[in-house]
Amino acid sequence: MSLYAAYAGNLDARLMSRRAPHSPLRATGWLNGWRLTFGGENWGPPWSGGPDGGLPAGAASGAGADIPQGGGNGALATIVEDHFAQVFVALYDITPVDEESLDRWEGTGLDIYRRTRVRVHTLDGEESAWTYVLNTYEGGLPSARYLGEVADAAESAGAPHDYVMELRKRPC
Numbered sequence: 001m002s003l004y005a006a007y008a009g010n011l012d013a014r015l016m017s018r019r020a021p022h023s024p025l026r027a028t029g030w031l032n033g034w035r036l037t038f039g040g041e042n043w044g045p046p047w048s049g050g051p052d053g054g055l056p057a058g059a060a061s062g063a064g065a066d067i068p069q070g071g072g073n074g075a076l077a078t079i080v081e082d083h084f085a086q087v088f089v090a091l092y093d094i095t096p097v098d099e100e101s102l103d104r105w106e107g108t109g110l111d112i113y114r115r116t117r118v119r120v121h122t123l124d125g126e127e128s129a130w131t132y133v134l135n136t137y138e139g140g141l142p143s144a145r146y147l148g149e150v151a152d153a154a155e156s157a158g159a160p161h162d163y164v165m166e167l168r169k170r171p172c
Contacts, residue, residue: 002099003129005029005089005120007036008077012153013090019105020098026091028158029122031131035085036167038075038142039134074172075140077150078113078133088159089120091129111135144172 003026010016013025079087094102106113113132120127142150151167 001093001095003120003127004092004094004099004102005031005118005129005131006092007031007079007087007089007131008150009153011088011090011150011157011159013157015153016090016092020092020094020102022095023092023098026093027122027124027127028088028090029120029127031079031087031089031118032121033081033083033085034079034087034118035082036087037078037080037138038140039078039138040075040136040140073146074143076134076146077142078138079131080133080138088154088157088163089129089131090157091120091122091127106132108132141172142170147172 001023004020004023006016010019016023016025103109103115108114112135114135115130116133118129118131120129147167147170151164154167155164
C-alpha cells in the first residue's frame, strides 16, 4: 500500500470510502510549506476544454474527484509551495486497486491533476506520501458550492476551527 495525502473534497472520509473503499484512513496532519489555492479559472461547459483553461477535450464528466459537475463552476482546488503556509490533510493507506481508481477519478490520464511527493507532519512524526496537484496555472475563484464542499470536508476530517473558517471566508 502507498500513503495518500488528501485535501479539499477528499478530506471527507465518507466520500473516500466510496472512491477508495479498500483504503483506510490512517491519520490527519499538515503539509508545511504548501498553500491551498485554486486554479484553472473556469472549467466548463462540461469538460469541453478550449482556450479558457478548461479540461482537455474528451475528458469524461466523472473524471476529477474535486471537479464540480456542470459547466462554468470556477477554479479547482490545488496546492502550491509556499514556505509560510500549511495545508490540512487526511492520510489514507491506499491499495493498488484504489490507487488506480483515484488516478482515473482525478483525471491523471487526462493531465488534469498529476501526482507529487510530499512530507506530512502528524502527531506521530513525519510521513512521506503522494498527493495530486492541478496541472494548470494558479488563479481564478471556485464556485460558492464547491468552496462550501471543501470547507465541509475539512470540518468533517477534524481540521481546526480557524482553518475551516478561513476556507468559508475565501472569495468565490
